[in-house]
Amino acid sequence: MALQSGDNEKPISFGYNSMSWKPKSGSNWTLLGLRLLAALAAAAATLVMALNKETKTFVVATIGTTPVNLTLTAKFQHTPAFVFFVIANTMASFHNLVMIIVDFLGTKFEHKGHLRYLIPAILDMLNVALVSGGANAAAFMAEVGKNGNSHARWDKICDKFDKFCDHGAGALIASFVALALMLIISVISILKLRANSKN
């Protein structure tokens, strides 16, 4: 038969007006590079947040001339949103590393071509949800830490724990970079699935 819907990987032109995503193995490098950047950004977000800790000593009273000190520590573990942030970014980093490894081993799974592009497209979408949830939850919690909430009578803490807040801001920026990269990666995964289903 001349007409087979097998998994042969030759380049295909999609006809008029169609987007020109070419399923060549060479074009993989863009995606792999983006995945590496996303993995690094998510790993940076995880590390900066997980190592974020600041201890400060405050003078709360004076008895005679002896100051009474209070030592307080700000840790990411004290805030559930930051714990979720660390978990989400860790998982996103691992996901991208695993996808890179699977891609390099990909030639061994060529015959499973019908799942080779479907599974990354679905997993990338799930990871976008995870990173978005973690980054947004932490960002809005950080906003309360920075500005407080006068209605709820929650005082800001960034005036006392400035280093903790600076590091937290760094972790948030890294995580939103990872989220932006994951959005691009997810779109590319969907485009690749579409291009490679056209056999």
Added chain:
Amino acid sequence: MALQSGDNEKPISFGYNSMSWKPKSGSNWTLLGLRLLAALAAAAATLVMALNKETKTFVVATIGTTPVNLTLTAKFQHTPAFVFFVIANTMASFHNLVMIIVDFLGTKFEHKGHLRYLIPAILDMLNVALVSGGANAAAFMAEVGKNGNSHARWDKICDKFDKFCDHGAGALIASFVALALMLIISVISILKLRANSKN
């Protein structure tokens, strides 16, 4: 020519081992039903949160026998995370309604078949990111409202504004239902794209 990569919509079998998603127009009803449910859940989350307001009067002091009252109002607008929650759920609701309408008008755009399944797959993925961000940000903020955060000296407010918190919890449940539906819808969109690219 017998071999054309046109947009004819006849059912296709994908060969051995492949998942049996059939691109029949009848199978659209599942997706449309899920989209309607997601739109309703997101709209419910928006409405319950946007109408959430509780006013309470507290006795803060007594001068002689005259109580000094303080009237406080808890509103969703006081918390940026809840504002984002309302925006995210409104957009998710609109997105699903627009997708339903476009699907019913779909026969007019048959000739644009190569974008007909691509655009929903990408937009659904972006909406998943949006709803996930909104729902998670609000959920972690609600957790502080419910339990407080002793380390940051943020007192819980749900002991004073119990109705506000109950309504907020309802909105959160609706939003997480919408998120779960959006995840399923996004997977189905990706499967449909894959099935319909196989022409």
